[in-house]
Amino acid sequence: MADRSVTIVGAGLAGSEAALRLSRAGVAVDLYEMRPAKLTPAHRSGRFAELVCSNSLGSGELTSGKGLLKEELRILGSALLPIAEASRVPAGKALAVDREEFGRRVTEAVRSRPDIRVHEEEVKEIPGDPLVILACGPLASDAIASAIRDILGDDGFYFYDAISPIVDAETIDPEASFVGDRYGVGTGDYLNLPMDRGRYEAFLSALLTAKTVALRAFEEPRYFEGCMPVEEIARRGPDTLLFGPLRPVGLRDPRTGRIPHAVVQLRKENAAGTMYNLVGFQTRLTYPEQKRVFSLIPGLSSAGYFRYGSVHRNSFLDARRHLHPWMESRSRAGLFFAGQITGVEGYVESIASGLVAAVSAVLRSAGKDPRPFPRESMIGALMERITTPGPDRAQPMNANFGLLPDGTVRRKRDRKERKAEVALAAARRAAEWDGAMGASKGG
Structure with missing residues (x-):
């Protein structure tokens, strides 16, 4: 019988998105968050999805990488994007939010779901449950970071986020x-x-x-x-x-x-x-x-x-060696990673990775095999990019049009017109994939 519960470590952007997605799909969640009892060097509260760098989620234009990623997330039923919209502050074409309002709304949304059990405690070892999503963030505690290094078999990589x-x-x-x-x-x-x-x-x-x-x-x-x-x-x-x-x-x-x-x-x-x-x-x-x-x-x-x-x-693993494009560990089925620890760079990208991990976990909980998002979509292209083996040192990656495959649409002389057509094609591909997979968005 398929397991119908998932353990999530970390209630940041990726963990909160994953928890809400799983809950809406009828999958019970045990969500562990060490804050506020134990804060990271950058966090200041126990609010879920606390933003610690900029308060901007990037451009909202469809002709920008982050804008296209947002559109795909809307199509796929992201839980956090509507909350961001409800918490926005003026920022031109960018989606910027009031940090405290955004964190409060996300926390309320997560805690209001009866099938999400929140545990305010630090997780020091990787849970042995059948289905686990590690979304402990790039500022993971020393204990869980050490446990992750042990399971990966190496020290991984890290970078600095000012x-x-x-x-x-x-x-x-x-x-x-x-x-x-x-x-x-x-x-x-x-x-x-x-x-x-x-x-x-x-x-x-x-x-x-x-x-x-x-x-x-x-x-x-x-x-x-x-x-x-x-x-x-x-x-x-x-x-x-x-x-x-x-x-x-x-x-x-x-x-x-x-x-x-x-x-x-x-x-x-x-x-x-x-x-x-x-x-x-x-x-x-x-x-x-x-x-x-x-x-x-x-x-x-x-x-x-x-x-x-x-x-x-900010620590992150070498996803090229350790993760499938659907954010599942190559060495342990049922163990997923999400957020900046996977090597995605940016708030919206972290939300996207949480959605990918959750959709994959929903399929695993139903006894089905996950599969990659289409590489013609921004989500699929980003996940493919960070998980494709290569000779160079692993580097974080954000959403940009350079990730999309060549020949997605016919060539146009006007660059903005061409990007718009590429964006629309990518958004359509995401919608088609969502319908074909039947991964419930729930209510």
Whole structure:
């Protein structure tokens, strides 16, 4: 007889998505979460699906990788995307959320399901139950991380994910800023702090000479390009920031009519607009140095910080050797992984991996074999990418159109038109797959 219960370790984005998906499919869940009794270096509460880096889930446009991934998740009945929509704050074309509201809503949704039993305790060993989803996150406790290494037979890999500072909106000088979105698209959701060449060069000099937090003996920085600390970007050359987080393209200052030499963008952290995130300013600078260096940015000379930037180790396994595309262990049937620990990079990508693991576990619980999502879909292409063996060192991967197979649709001259057609084809493929699999979304 097929087992009709699943044990999930971790109530982050992936674990919460998986738990709700399984519950809606009529599968009982035992969900283990060590917080708030034991916090990670980055988490601050016991709320499920707590966001610890940015509050943005990325672009909502279908012609972006993350936008297409969101559309596929909607088609497939994601539980967390509607919650994110209900918790959103203005951010132009991006889906950004009020962190506390989002975490509260996810926690309530999970705890309200009678067939999800929540256990507030740390799991130190991999459960021996027939069906298990390890969604313990890239900041897994030392005990469970050691247990995972033991079952994998090696030390795996890790990278560093830096957190951007959050400033008090009332302490930002409004005279030094202008409101606007890049290329004028959006509803004025970003606060822009322009710099002339002199201010930029002074800031760059201070940034390059600032003190950073020393790495511990066991730590080796292997940064993911999409979350590179701002000081590491600056070390690559004097103009690299101008093509990265400080790029001024599409941001014309309405007060001068000109595009500044450099622009620092701030994005709302909550619906009330009392907090702003320094976009792209992930950092390893010490707290005093952050206050000193960032005070050189126009408008932030007297800024008060709700949270300084910090860095933490994010561990992830080599999915190319250890996982099938449906997120099941190659060495132990019934053991699934989900979230950033699998090597997906990003919030929406973590949600997607949780959905994939849950759908696969539903099939296993019914005595059926899981199978990959179609590689013509963004979900399938992403899962295939992180699980396909290759000669290079494993690296985290986010959703992007480069993952989709060549020849998905006929060639078009207009790049945006071509991406739109690719996106629609991928979304249709996801819908067809969902209908063919019959993996219940439940109610």
